Every structure is written in structure tokens, then in C-alpha cells.
Amino acid sequence: MLKKGFVPTLHHAEPIAGENRELLIPDKGIYVFDDLVVLKTAMSPALLLEAAVIVNPDDDALASTDTFRLAVAESVYEMLQNSR
Numbered sequence: 001m002l003k004k005g006f007v008p009t010l011h012h013a014e015p016i017a018g019e020n021r022e023l024l025i026p027d028k029g030i031y032v033f034d035d036l037v038v039l040k041t042a043m044s045p046a047l048l049l050e051a052a053v054i055v056n057p058d059d060d061a062l063a064s065t066d067t068f069r070l071a072v073a074e075s076v077y078e079m080l081q082n083s084r
Contacts, residue, residue, distance in 0.1 A: 004075055010029065013031070
């Protein structure tokens with residue numbers, strides 16, 4: 001996603017209620033968050049990808065475009081292809 005110009009936000013690491021997550025790899029926006037039910041109960045390896053923050057009006061507008069969605073999908077596909 002970095003190669004396609006996406007920039008990670010670090011808002012989940014802010015010391016505020018509901019956030020304050022451990023930031024594992026800052027330059028990639030990767031956090032430790034072991035308490036998400038969908039990840040905690042998964043029977044197979046799982047990953048949660050947050051490509052936009054819909055409470056941010058700019059992100060919401062961008063995430064509504066086909067161009068953005070295609071860029072995210074291509075990024076995930078390329079990551080999976082490169083992990084083989």
C-alpha cells in the first residue's frame with residue numbers, strides 16, 4: 001500500500017480512551033490489538049486492514065471512489081502474491 005501512495009495514520013496509538021494501541025511498526029501503521037473478537041476467535045490466520053477512517057470526511061469521500069477501492073484491492077493482491 002505504501003508503494004501506491006497510501007500513508008499510515010497513527011491515531012490508534014494516541015493516549016486517549018478507546019485507543020492507546022501498541023504501535024508495532026510505525027512506518028507501516030501496524031499495531032498490536034489482540035482483543036478484536038473477529039481476530040481473536042478466527043480459526044485461521046487473520047488480518048484486519050483499515051484503509052480509511054470513515055469519520056474523517058476526506059477519507060470517507062475517498063473511500064467511496066472506485067479508484068481507491070481498486071488501489072486497496074490491488075495492494076492486498078500484490079501482498080499476497082509476494083508472500084508466496
